[in-house]
Amino acid sequence: MLGCICRCFSISSTYQILSGIAPALDQHRRLMADTGKIASSPLKDPPAMTAETVTETARERYNAAERERHWQSVWEQRETFKASTKNKGPKCYVLEMFPYPSGRIHMGHVRNYALGDVFARHKRSKGFNVLHPMGWDAFGMPAENAAMEKKTHPGKWTYENIAAMKRQLKSMGLSLDWSREFATCDVAYYHQQQRLFLAMYAKGLAYQGVGKVNWDPVDQTVLANEQVIDGRGWRSGAVVEQREMPSWYFRITKYADELLEALNTLDRWPEKVRVMQANWIGRSEGLLMKYQLSGATLPKPKKWSELEVFTTRADTIFGGSFCALSPGHPLTFELAKKNKALQAFIEECGRGGTSAEDLAKAEKLGFDTGIMAAHPLIPDQQIPVYVANFVLMGYGTGAIFGCPAHDQRDYDFAAKYGLKITAVVIPTDENPATYHLPGKSYDGPGAIANSGFLDGMSIDAAKAEVATQLEALKKGKRRTMYRLRDWGLSRQRYWGCPIPIIHCDDCGVQAVPDDQLPVKLPEDVTFDVPGNPLARHPTWKHCACPKCGKPAVRETETMDTFVDSSWYFARFTAPNAATPTDLKSAKYWLPVDQYIGGIEHAILHLLYSRFFARAMIATKHMPSSIKEPFGGLFTQGMVTHETYKSRNGAWLLPGEVRFEGEGDVRRGFEIANGAAVEIGQIEKMSKSKKNLVDPDDIIASYGADCARWFVLSDSPPDRDVIWTEAGVAGASRFIQRVWRLTEESADRAAPVKSPRPATFDAEAIELRRSAHKALNKVAVSIEALRFNVAVAQIYEFASAIQAALPKSGAGHAWALREAAEFLVHMVGPMMPHLGEECWARLGYNTLLADQRWPTVEQALLVDDTITIAVQVNGKRRDELTIARTAANADVEAAALKLEAVVRAMEGKPIRKVIVVPQRIVNVVV
């Protein structure tokens, strides 16, 4: 690739940016004057060129790296992409998930932002008023880790990373409105976030409660679930303890039903994500019911005389053979006070792995309390009460009734402890008298049996009957349960948004008054010992109680960084507002019309943002018209690459390997020492596997357009794309091809704004047809985010222009100009720098970015004659070219005359002929 540079002409060293865009012909002239430079090239002497020969022989290659900088600076100076509510056209808010400022962008970013940029640029060209902002999700642990390792301040580290990544993003040529940029660690941003928090606190949407947390005893901090690996802290390796600690929560469960129901309105979200969220919220309809307890071991106070359980299978109540309490149930604790063996059992349940896999494999364990429970509808039927390890305190009431016949967990438990297993739901095709369970529980459909007055009912009818009866007896209540828990937002960390709360011994929990906001992070902190730097800071937490004025202490916890990203999309609509949002701007821009990001955020970030939108409406920081924050969601696939391993087992970077051969005989060798390299699996680009390609390197050697074009080609955007050198080279070739086609077209085409000729010959019409068809398909594909299909259309159309170039005839020059301009329009959203360059080369001194997408002439989208397939008995035998408007009878007659059709009919009589106009003929014999 680098070999071609010797033939790249320097075409813009004297190019005038300030005067706008110099006509490309000027470049051409300057180019001619530069030929001397080329002759002195040390590598090879190109043939001497004159203005005449250059057109026909060696045209200059497009120098991407150099031209891209130029167009980026033009866009910047003209503020081309600055959004305003005052601009014309319907609004369109395009947003990609903002990055964490790790310091360098990776190919995943390139793909994400290229996808969004194509969409945003296309919408602009269609006349929309586009908002396309960018910012930084800048709080988080990596900054603290870096501070520990590099003895620096998390803020310094973060802002340096932001500067480096901003430069990289700018080199991609994204149509971003940088004037709205902010980082979530900016005081101005987290100031408003503290206001939001306090508004939610005032409404009861944020509260302090006690809950279980993962506590790392070595690092002295709470860990998020993701930071617990195989029951150990990811940093310290210490066994993580479950601790009850006071924590701050958002009352997301208040909106559980709304968040679930509204999923149905998100018709521009992937089904997959909606299903994942629905499962996460996990609504189930059931019945709360009360069992009367008795037995010598039962504590005397009346509150223990009843046990409330939750079930979704009230229809199986007659099959219940035991009740089970969670080890965390209050009655369990009460009983354990006088029972050493039970204490030991509870401890045993607390051990064991916390990973999902461990839990699934864990054996069912039970402890017989000696207490008996009375069936709420048949009081003389008594069943034993156990404490069981598989009953969760966090769901329902922390107690269940077990029906072994129709629940596998209960079945396992009953089998182990010798409890009765009675089938009460009989599959429809079985005889209740002879039916036996197949050695496991049965949870399919059927009719109720062995259940007294419920016998013969359907499952649903029995559920309803039991609920009605228990409600009448005041022993039951219909209830909807959710799997969703309130969102614990406390983190014992420094680099996050301080929770603006003050604890006073006398007055209790106090909100920091608005005039004392923001609660700023102290600068002078140390990271040399584990624990929360805010908690051990000598002065920061000490303050006066806002109510009584006595000494008090600040909350030293900071907010989960997911809080920061739960409302940033709203802040972008008015990034400098003195309140969290400006309602007018928010109402104009929101919801986000197209949101693009990784599937890994399918649940948490997207659910939290949906909650925040509702909480912000409740606290009047969001117009009530905004029901959902993201109207359209697109989840893009990953960027993957081959992996390479040296003979000693070390991973190698792609740049450390050279290759010989292709396909089956392709071999890799270590450049450093020539040793053979093992070519491994294609995997997600990752630091650990070293299968990384640095966007900076690609942009420097091939240009941003090339990187963009590559990640948009071939693979559908929602699937993984495999990064290959060959693919990059292919993309690079196409860039040169578009440039060459534009040059050659510009030379042969009619001048800018030539009047449309009165007549076109057949070939000119053909070219126009393909131009309008391609333009239409590309627009449709881009709007459907099917960029790989758009790319294929563009390739196809480029070939059509290539074929048409040498033609002449009536209207040809005009049609060629139209075609070349269309090609530039199509390429523009994907390769914007090349687009501008070609636009200038076609003779314009305006910006392509400011041009409207051309209007398609509908008449050119349909052909006069069409070719349709002719089948005999559903098998294609021939094809028929006929006038598009031909009558069915004529089509049928013509089809039946085809030799191949006659032959395939083998002289049999025709039973039926199906003619689908403009599609197909099928002869049935």
Add this chain to the structure above:
RNA sequence: GCCUUUGUGGCGGAACGGUAGACGCGGCAGACUCAAAAUCUGCUACUCGCAAGGGUGUGGGGGUUCGAGUCCCUCCAGGGGCACCA
């Protein structure tokens, strides 16, 4: 285990229930060249056949239909999510 996706040439992938394999990569051949590179033009699912022309093909099996990659049932394989949620 449950939910959810995906399965099409050597590869990435196209295809409102209507000519399967668009387009790209790779490969083969040709043009240009002293030669190479670059570029351009063809061909390229498998299979029988010299050809003309057949046959088979979208993970397997069944079904609906004049017609199925596409719809339905079922099985297999890969990816993702949830995972003792009563």
